[in-house]
Amino acid sequence: MIALGCDHGGYELMQEVIKHLEERGLEYKNFGCYSTESVDYPVYGQAAAKAVASGECDKGIIICGTGIGISISANKIKGIRAALCHDCFSAQATREHNDANMLAMGARVIGPGLALKIVDIFLDTPFSNDERHVRRIGMIE
Template sequence: MIALGSDHGGYDCKQVVIAYLEEKGIEYKDFGTYDKDSCDYPVFGKKAAEAVASGECEKGIVICTTGIGISIVANKVKGIRCALCSEPHSARLTREHNDANVLAMGGALIGPDMVVDIVDTFLNTPFSGLEKHSRRISEITDMEG
């Protein structure tokens, strides 16, 4: 299951993600927001990230206007490795190298076709499992305390 979270600036982009997930038959849980009324991205980014950290959801996708703020929020949650991606190449590498479990995107910065390509790449790229990448992820995890 995929955890979703966005603010009003990411709402339209999230609707593109939802359409993609439904087309592919991928289960998701939408933690809001549910309309374009102005709201605070930390509320929704935190809920989605906590669902991934707890194991309720396998991965997460969080979206705000730029993706920056909501990625910062997600990365405050212990166990989350959130990567802000604006094209598929970085989405592939963050899965292969960082085993990122949350994808952040900027709803105002990328178009619908690119959103689909990024999400498809993120969800379908496995972690490489290479020792050097596993070692680095362990180093990151050790920083969490």
């Protein structure tokens, strides 16, 4: 199960992500927002992050205008490793090296074509389990 959260700036891109997840047959839980009306991103980023941290959801995808605010907000929740990714290499590396459990993106930074590729890479790339990466994640925690 994938936790989803966005603000008004990320709403339209999130609709593309939802359609893509449905096409892939992946289950998700949408924590909002539900329109382009102005809202506060911490509410939705942290709601999705709490679902991941509690184990209710396995991973999360969060989107705001830049991806910065919503990723900072999600990372305030213990156990969350939200990575802001605007390219495919970063999405792959953060899963392999950091075992990131949430993907953050900025809807005003990237378009839907690239965003959906990043989503796929993030969701499909396993953590490497290399000792050095496990050690470093332990240091973060």
